[in-house]
Amino acid sequence: MLTIYGVYRSRAARNFWLLEEFDMEFEHVPVIQAYRLPDPEAENAPFNTQSPGFLSVSPAGAVPVLKDGDFVLSESLAMNHYIARKGGGALAPADDKETALMEQWALYGMTAIEAHALAIMYVHAEGRAKTPGGEAEITAETGRLRRPLAVLDSHLREHGHMVGGRFTVADINMAEIVRYAQAEPGLVDLYPAVAKWLANCHARPAFKAMWERRLAEPA
Numbered sequence: 001m002l003t004i005y006g007v008y009r010s011r012a013a014r015n016f017w018l019l020e021e022f023d024m025e026f027e028h029v030p031v032i033q034a035y036r037l038p039d040p041e042a043e044n045a046p047f048n049t050q051s052p053g054f055l056s057v058s059p060a061g062a063v064p065v066l067k068d069g070d071f072v073l074s075e076s077l078a079m080n081h082y083i084a085r086k087g088g089g090a091l092a093p094a095d096d097k098e099t100a101l102m103e104q105w106a107l108y109g110m111t112a113i114e115a116h117a118l119a120i121m122y123v124h125a126e127g128r129a130k131t132p133g134g135e136a137e138i139t140a141e142t143g144r145l146r147r148p149l150a151v152l153d154s155h156l157r158e159h160g161h162m163v164g165g166r167f168t169v170a171d172i173n174m175a176e177i178v179r180y181a182q183a184e185p186g187l188v189d190l191y192p193a194v195a196k197w198l199a200n201c202h203a204r205p206a207f208k209a210m211w212e213r214r215l216a217e218p219a
């Protein structure tokens with residue numbers, strides 16, 4: 001059985017969503033981000049990304065991490081590709097070309113979109129959106145997202161999904177990256193095909209089940 005280290009309020013959410021799509025059993029070891037704790041080294045601190053017991057599994061000190069027997073894998077998107085291959089069926093790549101396209105979009109999402117979308121999300125989460133500094137940051141990051149979101153929009157207008165004309169792990173990976181940009185009201189709506197695709201992704205029962213568990217976790 002797979003073990004997933006992480007919390008729902010982290011990039012592990014994308015892994016929990018995919019596992020839910022497969023209805024795949026797994027063991028969950030909650031590991032909270034050290035930066036969310038006042039003192040991660042305190043004796044009574046919850047198991048966190050700087051706990052020696054976690055660092056011995058993953059020296060990078062970040063969640064999520066997957067274990068399958070002795071096999072240890074980090075990087076949430078690579079983990080999802082592994083889970084998809086394990087689960088098989090329509091969510092997984094059908095052949096080498098689909099595998100390559102899923103890798104291409106995962107890399108594109110992570111390199112061209114994720115950091116900018118996350119930066120916008122943090123400005124909102126930290127209550128800085130209405131400050132001059134926050135507004136300037138949002139404007140700059142929104143500008144950096146313009147081209148990749150337009151690329152995504154035209155791809156989705158033509159194909160409906162990321163890869164293979166059907167819902168796959170590639171949609172989960174990209175949807176979880178684009179979700180961060182939703183923190184800025186109206187931003188995703190500027191890209192109608194992206195907005196429609198994202199709404200469809202979020203309407204899936206597996207996403208809703210994952211989201212409920214996420215909301216049940218302390219903020």
Ligand SMILES: N[C@@H](CCC(=O)N[C@@H](CS)C(=O)NCC(=O)O)C(=O)O
Binds near residue numbers: 061064
């Ligand atoms: N590229 C990595 C990023 C992993 C990452 O940065 N995880 C964050 C939580 S979403 C983390 O564990 N941070 C720990 C810390 O900074 O203490 C992935 O996608 O898995």
